Amino acid sequence: MMAHKYTALHHILTHATNILVVAHSRPDPDTIGATTALFHYLAEHEKSVTLTCADPFPQGFDDFLPPYTLTPTQDVNFDAFDVIIGADNIDRGFHSIINTINPHNHVTVGIDHHPHTTLHPDVLITNPAASSTCEILYEFFTHINHTPSKEEASALAIGILGDTRIFHNPNTSAHTLDITAALVDAHAPLTRIIKQAFLTKRLATLHIWGSALKSARRLTPSGAIVSVITHDIIRDKNIPEEELKEELKEVASLLCSVPHTPFALVLIQIDEHTIKGSLRAEKSTHTDTAAIAQLLGGGGHRLASGFEIRGTLRSNGDTWQVV
Ligand SMILES: [Mn+2]
Numbered sequence: 001m002m003a004h005k006y007t008a009l010h011h012i013l014t015h016a017t018n019i020l021v022v023a024h025s026r027p028d029p030d031t032i033g034a035t036t037a038l039f040h041y042l043a044e045h046e047k048s049v050t051l052t053c054a055d056p057f058p059q060g061f062d063d064f065l066p067p068y069t070l071t072p073t074q075d076v077n078f079d080a081f082d083v084i085i086g087a088d089n090i091d092r093g094f095h096s097i098i099n100t101i102n103p104h105n106h107v108t109v110g111i112d113h114h115p116h117t118t119l120h121p122d123v124l125i126t127n128p129a130a131s132s133t134c135e136i137l138y139e140f141f142t143h144i145n146h147t148p149s150k151e152e153a154s155a156l157a158i159g160i161l162g163d164t165r166i167f168h169n170p171n172t173s174a175h176t177l178d179i180t181a182a183l184v185d186a187h188a189p190l191t192r193i194i195k196q197a198f199l200t201k202r203l204a205t206l207h208i209w210g211s212a213l214k215s216a217r218r219l220t221p222s223g224a225i226v227s228v229i230t231h232d233i234i235r236d237k238n239i240p241e242e243e244l245k246e247e248l249k250e251v252a253s254l255l256c257s258v259p260h261t262p263f264a265l266v267l268i269q270i271d272e273h274t275i276k277g278s279l280r281a282e283k284s285t286h287t288d289t290a291a292i293a294q295l296l297g298g299g300g301h302r303l304a305s306g307f308e309i310r311g312t313l314r315s316n317g318d319t320w321q322v323v
Pocket of ligand 1: 030088089133315
């Protein structure tokens with residue numbers, strides 16, 4: 001089923017003149033890896049290609065990525081492109097481009113592993129069984145007999161490592177590991193990427209972790225562990241919101257690994273009136289955290305989900321209240 005879509009994409013790219021590659025807003029390692037790998041592949045094949053994102057790429061991955069230039073989305077003249085490709089989480093950012101342009105003037109392509117996209121680009125390549133968009137892109141490269149360069153392989157590895165949380169998440173399949181092995185064969189410096197791009201922590205981040213871990217409490221009777229990060233803790237740290245959200249997920253993952261914990265919830269007061277929540281569960285618990293997140297207007301996967309509510313965290317002795 002995927003093969004004919006890969007053939008269609010190859011045909012589109014071969015005949016394209018000007019290609020726009022779109023990373024999703026508030027970019028994560030998967031969209032960064034996928035779009036820079038695609039950008040590099042197209043540039044190497046003498047295509048005129050522009051890479052865009054509504055937000056800047058976070059630092060920390062550039063040592064491993066192919067050389068790229070990122071054009072802020074507000075500076076892009078969409079009329080100049082005959083092909084526009086969104087890679088990863090295409091409901092975040094790419095949707096506003098698709099809804100702005102004249103559909104008759106462009107071929108649009110979406111590549112994604114998220115199951116519930118509401119977008120209808122001309123070609124939609126989705127595979128919910130894939131760990132990441134980078135995994136799908138690797139399969140596309142394989143289909144067209146393109147062996148990734150060292151930099152492309154590194155970019156794809158960054159996406160897989162990011163979305164599997166270094167092979168901790170249950171979306172890590174045998175196939176994911178096979179692909180990662182192939183990327184190492186293609187000279188991606190896997191252990192160096194893990195250490196340098198994923199396992200380094202800023203001191204400010206560790207302070208937030210310390211505070212979150214200290215506040216962790218087990219709720220009765222559910223046994224769930226809840227932790228809060230108040231606004232005082234993050235106010236002067238100058239950590240971008242996207243990075244804070246990533247930390248929130250990591251703390252929740254750590255807390256849910258405590259034995260006999262059906263799920264972990266970490267709440268963070270992101271600004272005076274907004275609280276973000278991150279829910280995590282281990283597979284063996286059979287908890288559906290997405291159902292909990294949905295009750296609070298959020299969503300996600302069974303084992304990893306999140307939500308955002310308006311309110312303020314207030315300490316109430318040993319417990320916390322949202323007011
Ligand atoms: Mn992804």
